Amino acid sequence: MTAFSLETEQIAWCATLRELADRRLRPLAEKGEPGRVNRPLVAALGELGLIARLFEAGSLDLCLLRESLARHCTEAETALALQGLGAHPVAAHGTPEQRDRWLPEVTAGRAVAAFALSEPEAGSDAAALALQAAPDGTGWRLTGEKRWISNAPEADLVTVFARTTPGAGARGVTAFLLPADRPGLTGARLDMLSPHPIGSLLFDGVPVGPADVLGEVDHGFAVALGTLDRFRPSVGAFAVGMAQAALDAALAHTATRTAFGGPLKDLQAVSHQVAEMAVRTEAARLLVYAAATAYDAGEPGVRRRAAMAKLLATETAQWVVDTAVQLHGARALRRGHLLEHLYREVRAPRIYEGASEVQRTIIARELYAEAAAAPVPEGSTS
Template sequence: GAGSDAAALALDAAPDGGGWRLTGEKCWISNAPEADFYTVFARTTPDARARGVTAFLVPADRPGLTGTPLEMLSPHPIGALAFDGVRVTPDDVLGAPDRGFGVAMDTLNLFRPSVGAFALGMARAALDATVAHTATRTAFGGPLSGLQAVSHQVAEMATRTEAARLLVYAAAAAHDAGEPGVPRRAAMAKLYATETAQYVVDTAVQLHGARALRRGHLLEHLYREVRAPRIYEGASEVQRTIIAKELYANREPTA
């Protein structure tokens, strides 16, 4: 139920001896219910928002843990998990108790550029297909590429794709090098690459015409696949919030 407000997560971790009992439900979980282990964030301190969350590594065969797959627009391995008094111990804790939110944010700083790379691959595939199609498809006495209305759209697709590539590579390099500003750069890479992929794939469909909507066509597949990355690992609106927050927090004071 928390969605983008991750600090509001409600999975309860009640003290139980030297450990905890997890009770509640989680939805939109990657690789559920097929995974062997789950990284689970639960509330160990009530009403503490981000400061009361603990991260656990929970084996899928732990008693009380069940899951069901969810049928999505595109066939991502996504499911829901139910926790019925699932016992976890200090050995299952990732990081430290009540410090799990930091674990989550550090993980997102790594995965947001990787989501950008995933989106970049879709944009590049759509662009390559469009260049090939418009160079060979004839209409109005010549190839589609001879029409300025078409060639300028392809140029825009290529420019945005290249800009997204540079942002993704820069964010990944900054993370690997431990440079400052990683949260902002990771958010920029994820935001721009996923929004660009949506634009490029949609434009590619338009330039291909009806054939792109036929089941089994590359662009039909990409059109379904490209929508999710703008939501998971932080929706585009969340990325803009992170970028703005980082900019204002690090601005130079005025005299």
């Protein structure tokens, strides 16, 4: 298999996922309250085996999963992805006790997970995080705040990153796994444009010990980066799914909506816009698939390719959704319309898990590093 075509079984699986999203998951999503964890939806994802698939799938299958769900139910896609983001550090770095305690609950959809990295003054510059882990006997006390945390404050378990060595930058951060009922841990919901749950977490001397550490003390930043690298191409897949949903809506609308004596599709200005939407969506899809395939194959340059995939896909999805709104006119801005929903949903992926500007920084840094490591051609004067 190449990065540019799918096997028959994968195509069939994607069709099954889209049917499940439309028939089984979307009705549950529609009953949920915006900004709150939809536990019946999470439970259904667990019952269908989709959460467990997160921890078994390669990067390409993860992308196919997220893209397929997003095309018909963004709420289901996001609920699924957040389970993976919050619990992947446990699966990858947890002790046997941590894994046995939490992974069955997460995969069954009985426990909701959160990934707590961002802070009020540490978003894109994650190495600047200031949540303090002060030594306290054999353990630590966490004091500070996390903000912009998906599933907070309703999550049952939280992967949290705190500074155990002051002044050490990324080298002084430790990852901890906390149950939400730990004394001193509280939180609040944040009213955001995006419809999925986001909040803050407040740490008032929260006790943690060696049994709560994920990975090694002072090496938590590697846990964070590894998790982000794992999910970054699939954020692009989520964006591609939304772009495809907007394209589908634009095709249906312009084929049936009449204006100036005929269907909109007969207007060259409209048909060319739709063609451009399709080209950009397919280009983003192929770049996502290529990055995911490279990740699965262990090829060099994965971080650069993943950053490229997320950058292009999320920026493309924003443009495609906006163009679809323009083609629909005022009806697309009415509360409850698919495109109104997508318009709110599509904005956040350009920021979270590394803003577009951060992706460009990663791409440039990796390119220069690759160029510096490459052998100089014989006879070159550079």
